[in-house]
Amino acid sequence: MKPEALCRRLVGLAAMALLAGCGAGAQAPPAFGDADNGRLLLRQFGCGHCHRIPGVATADGKAGPPLEGLSRRSYLGGRLPNSPEHAVRWIVAPQGVKPGSAMPDLGVTETHARDMVAYLYTLR
């Protein structure tokens, strides 16, 4: 490899190493789901009708709590300790978790829920 190319490669690696240290706090594990697809799904399922969700077009609903910073929340639905797995459970079957909740069962599959959670967990 030519010296200039090697130099560029090393700088690139150093930059990645530095950036990897940023963003303290919970993240869904890598390959938990497809965050890009999750963002689209959140729009398609109309989640934004009730929730303000950063990065999702027209998601500015105020009926439910805003979803920014979701990964830092301690509880979901006021009762489930927050984790990626519990977030999936909450999205797939909220009525099972909290009967009578204003959040309806929307027929979200587990796979789609994982994608949504992967996106939501990127929200600081």
Place this chain on the structure above:
Amino acid sequence: MKKIVAVAGALAALAAGAAAVLWAGVYDISATDQHLAPTYKLLDVGMRRSIVRRAAAIAVPPLADERLVARGLVQFRAHCVACHGAPGVAPEPFALGMTPVPANLVHTARTWQPAELYWVVKYGLKMTGMPAWQFRMPEDDLWAVVAFLQRLPRLSPSDYRVLAAAPSHRDDESPPADAPPDADRGRVAIEQHACVTCHRIPGIVGPDSPVGPPLEGMAERAAIAGLLPNTPENLVRWLREPQQVHPASAMPDLGVDERDARDMAAYLATLR
């Protein structure tokens, strides 16, 4: 002109230096590391002067009434002894490790004015373990405590032991809830129920602790806790008995009385 620039530059450098020291975490915040004596003195004098100024305008009612003193003893045993101890009685173990350490109230009662004692009991002291009792004691009880404190220096340890042996009871009658809802009072009530330890709440400075959902936009939330239609009555109900509304909720019953709940709901109704 040069002089102004030089002074401004020096001040800016000082501020930057102070910020760097703060950020570096050099200052030892532990309760086991004691203040330097001058620091302690500064804080003590500052506290005292703040209280003296604010207590000056307070009118003190007659305090020599035996029933008032007796009522004060009940409150004292229920709320004060755990941190401050009593003649011949140690504070609870947790209070022995506090910085600043809770004062011995016999000495306090001998050296402070009744209005000042009332002020501290009612409003508490920032950055200490001394809470504000304003929302937890009716006005009469606040003065009853002061009345008892006036008596305290005259009690020997055996006198106090005799008094404390008598059974005590709590007066838990809520203040009447017929005043119109007061959003300003509600904001203070929210602060005084530690809501900010779990919720980020616009207008209230706190740790932004995201245990529960943020309360911004609460006025336009369709449901309270996802379960109750968002009406003032339901919000009062939720604030007063969340565990009855949602038994598995992480939100605890906090003993919020009717009036405080109505005022809190009035404040939350301003959050759009």
